[in-house]
Each structure stands twice: as structure tokens, then as C-alpha cells.
Amino acid sequence: MSPIEFTIRTARPSDAAALAEIYAHHVLHGTATFETEAPDSAEMGARLARVVDARAPWLVAAAPDGMVLGYAYVAQFRDRPAYRMTCENSIYIRDECRGQGLGAALLAALLEASTVAGFRQMIAVIGGGEPGSIALHAALGFEHIGRVRSSGRKHGRWLDTVYMQLPLGPGDSVPPEEEPI
Numbered sequence: 001m002s003p004i005e006f007t008i009r010t011a012r013p014s015d016a017a018a019l020a021e022i023y024a025h026h027v028l029h030g031t032a033t034f035e036t037e038a039p040d041s042a043e044m045g046a047r048l049a050r051v052v053d054a055r056a057p058w059l060v061a062a063a064p065d066g067m068v069l070g071y072a073y074v075a076q077f078r079d080r081p082a083y084r085m086t087c088e089n090s091i092y093i094r095d096e097c098r099g100q101g102l103g104a105a106l107l108a109a110l111l112e113a114s115t116v117a118g119f120r121q122m123i124a125v126i127g128g129g130e131p132g133s134i135a136l137h138a139a140l141g142f143e144h145i146g147r148v149r150s151s152g153r154k155h156g157r158w159l160d161t162v163y164m165q166l167p168l169g170p171g172d173s174v175p176p177e178e179e180p181i
């Protein structure tokens, strides 16, 4: 099999239908997300707009013919203001394109873009403790920081949530330039 060709670029509003299609498979058949009803393209477009408004990165991997093969984005880890420099990532690859390097390339690009955006820590919240996702994050330097047992129930199974973390840029070695409080 010849290696898959793709380029990584910032997501655009016109990608919403492809994002919804990719995510729907993982909502309906996987355990990485604890959502159980697939959001439509209008909802995915709204999610993209919220990430863009927050000046956080949302990237896609696109084939030479323009088809979106996967995506990755970050959002602030939790809402309260002191979390502002910690982000949580999400990565979803079109099911038939998994295992061909797209996830690693998207995550590497996301680390760089999230650092540029000013985040200092990235947290991966891995639904179902998926071994492929744990291996991907470990390959890029994330450390295991915890497991919440049986925190989800989907497809008739109890699902753990595994947390992994990677410092970005200077991490916590120096304070940020601006301190609102």
C-alpha cells in the first residue's frame, strides 16, 4: 500500500460537513467520545466557530483532492479562568484512514499551534482508555497522569477515562507575561 498523501491546514467553516461525518462514526461505534448522538454539520460548524473565537487551533488533514481525512483541535481544559493556559485535545481520523500516520502528524502540528496560541499544558482525556490513543499520545511524549474508573457507560460497557499530560513550550518553568489576577 502506498503511503497516504495529505497536508495539514487550519479548518474552515466549509469543512463542517466532513468534520460531522468523521466524528459521527466515532460517536456511534467508538468509545473515545462519551457523546452518544452524532452532532450534525451545523453543530460541528458552531463548535469550530467557538474554538476559532477563542483563538485556539483547529486543524484538518486533507488529501490532494481536498477530502478531509481527519481533524484535531483544542479547547480550554475546563471553563473557569485559572484554567486559561491548559487545553484539552481532540483528534479524530476517518475510520478507513487510521493507522497511516495521520493522527501522529495532526497531533504534532496541534502541539506546535497550541504552544503558539499560548497554552502551557495539554491534557488528553482518553475515553475508554483506548490503547491506540494512549500509544499515540505516549509516542509524542505525553505522560500518564490518572485513570477515572468506570466513569462512562456506552455500548453496554463500563468505560474508564485515562488522563495524559504534556507541558507545552516553557510549561510551568516561567510565569506568563500577563497575570490577570
Ligand SMILES: CC(C)(COP(=O)(O)OP(=O)(O)OC[C@H]1O[C@@H](n2cnc3c(N)ncnc32)[C@H](O)[C@@H]1OP(=O)(O)O)[C@@H](O)C(=O)NCCC(=O)NCCS
Pocket: 026, 030, 032, 089, 090, 091, 092, 093, 094, 097, 098, 099, 100, 101, 102, 103, 104, 105, 124, 125, 126, 127, 130, 131, 132, 133, 135, 136, 137, 139
Ligand atoms: C487514535 C487515533 C487518533 C490515532 O490516529 P492514527 O492516524 O490511527 O494513528 P497513527 O497512524 O498516526 O499512529 C501513530 C502512533 O500511534 C500509535 N498507535 C496508533 N494507533 C494504534 C493502535 N491501534 N494500537 C497501538 N498503537 C497505535 C503507534 O505508536 C503509532 O506509531 P507507529 O505506527 O510508528 O507504531 C485514531 O486511530 C482515531 O481517530 N481513533 C478513534 C478516536 C480516538 O481515539 N481519538 C483520540 C481521542 S483522545
